[in-house]
Amino acid sequence: xxxxxxxxxxxxxxxxxxxxxxxxxxxxxxxxxxxxxxxxxxxxxxxxxxxxxxxxxxxxxxxxxxxxxxxxxxxxxxxxxxxxxxxxxxxxxxxxxxxxxxxxxxxxxxxxxxxxxxxxxxxxxxxxxxxxxxxxxxxxxxxxxxxxxxxxxxxxxxxxxxxxxxxxxxxxxxxxxxxxxxxxxxxxxxxxxxxxxxxxxxxxxxxxxxxxxxxxxxxxxxxxxxxxxxxxxxxxxxxxxxxxxxxxxxxxxxxxxxxxxxxxxxxxxxxxxxxxxxxxxxxxxxxxxxxxxxxxxxxxxxxxxxxxxxxxxxxxxxxxxxxxxxxxxxxxxxxxxxxxxxxxxxxxxxxxxxxxxxxxxxx
Ligand SMILES: Cc1cc2nc3c(=O)[nH]c(=O)nc-3n(C[C@H](O)[C@H](O)[C@H](O)COP(=O)(O)OP(=O)(O)OC[C@H]3O[C@@H](n4cnc5c(N)ncnc54)[C@H](O)[C@@H]3O)c2cc1C
Numbered sequence: 001x002x003x004x005x006x007x008x009x010x011x012x013x014x015x016x017x018x019x020x021x022x023x024x025x026x027x028x029x030x031x032x033x034x035x036x037x038x039x040x041x042x043x044x045x046x047x048x049x050x051x052x053x054x055x056x057x058x059x060x061x062x063x064x065x066x067x068x069x070x071x072x073x074x075x076x077x078x079x080x081x082x083x084x085x086x087x088x089x090x091x092x093x094x095x096x097x098x099x100x101x102x103x104x105x106x107x108x109x110x111x112x113x114x115x116x117x118x119x120x121x122x123x124x125x126x127x128x129x130x131x132x133x134x135x136x137x138x139x140x141x142x143x144x145x146x147x148x149x150x151x152x153x154x155x156x157x158x159x160x161x162x163x164x165x166x167x168x169x170x171x172x173x174x175x176x177x178x179x180x181x182x183x184x185x186x187x188x189x190x191x192x193x194x195x196x197x198x199x200x201x202x203x204x205x206x207x208x209x210x211x212x213x214x215x216x217x218x219x220x221x222x223x224x225x226x227x228x229x230x231x232x233x234x235x236x237x238x239x240x241x242x243x244x245x246x247x248x249x250x251x252x253x254x255x256x257x258x259x260x261x262x263x264x265x266x267x268x269x270x271x272x273x274x275x276x277x278x279x280x281x282x283x284x285x286x287x288x289x290x291x292x293x294x295x296x297x298x299x300x301x302x303x304x305x306x307x308x309x310x311x312x313x314x315x316x317x318x319x320x321x322x323x324x325x326x327x328x329x330x331x332x333x334x335x336x337x338x339x340x341x342x343x344x345x346x347x348x349x350x351x352x353x354x355x356x357x358x359x360x361x362x363x
Contacts, residue, residue, distance in 0.1 A: 015205030034174035045311030180219030183335030233269025235308030
């Protein structure tokens with residue numbers, strides 16, 4: 001049986017950020033990743049937006065860690081030369097929403113101020129027109145610090161930091177089961193050698209599988225482990241050059257328009273509950289996008305949209321999207337420590353470095 005101090009299960013942005021934080025703090029750390037490559041799940045199937053943290057309830061972990069994470073991420077990006085663009089986000093109000101739409105933006109701005117964000121500006125429809133001539137709205141809240149990032153370059157940099165500090169990443173190493181025994185956690189890996197490895201501290205950052213990994217560990221209570229809930233999100237992409245230069249997010253629940261670093265315009269994701277992980281794009285989901293997009297972009301033509309990709313959000317709540325917070329559980333058993341990261345959906349990418357610092361604080 002191999003022995004180490006800390007094991008992180010899952011090499012997505014969050015698991016890697018946590019492992020980096022621990023390695024930098026001088027901890028011995030191994031990341032166990034089920035797949036042959038890092039970051040194949042939520043971390044490479046998202047919108048790649050660095051969010052400002054405006055939309056989350058006051059006092060929520062999502063709100064606090066998004067704001068803190070954004071600051072840390074921009075610093076990290078600058079230090080490591082990670083490709084990104086701080087293109088800003090327009091949170092628009094629908095043209096037919098009249099005063100109610102603008103009131104909503106004012107409330108968002110006021111809430112953002114209480115969270116320390118002084119840089120959000122309310123723009124008139126005319127001002128928005130100067131920035132984005134094709135966007136139809138009655139006004140917008142301008143978030144200048146929102147941006148987009150090359151997530152793969154970010155994950156490469158995190159792995160570089162881990163390995164520079166004597167940490168390591170083991171790919172093709174799915175954690176199948178574990179037992180808590182004599183102050184240690186013994187894990188069985190479903191690799192060709194059926195490797196066994198033990199640690200004192202286990203961080204479960206298995207994303208969609210975090211509830212399953214938690215339940216696979218014997219010797220701990222399974223009572224409080226949340227069920228696994230999966231919300232599938234389908235994207236579509238614009239087949240012609242983007243008319244937009246900024247992120248456009250119609251409030252409160254419109255279809256999001258975002259850009260990648262190559263300038264491709266994408267719409268979505270939408271949301272549907274599913275029982276098993278399924279990354280197939282169901283092309284029937286593309287048609288409803290047209291009507292929703294035309295609410296804020298009447299210039300969309302028939303046949304303009306192509307199927308994009310699917311991302312699945314790790315949910316722990318009971319129904320609506322965005323109604324749950326991140327959940328970090330700390331369980332101490334006979335000197336062994338397990339930290340579970342549940343429900344790390346959006347803004348987990350933006351918050352990743354702050355989540356990592358939060359986890360370190362739990363050790
Ligand atoms: C559709 C969508 C859009 C999003 N958009 C944004 C956005 O624009 N901005 C933003 O900030 N956030 C966004 N997010 C959120 C962000 O992508 C996630 O919060 C983040 O990627 C989660 O990272 P993770 O490391 O927790 O999970 P993952 O990236 O899913 O990584 C978990 C890893 O655990 C591994 N694993 C699972 N089971 C096991 C096992 N038994 N043994 C070993 N390894 C295992 C998996 O293979 C995987 O690599 C979005 C998410 C989705 C789904």
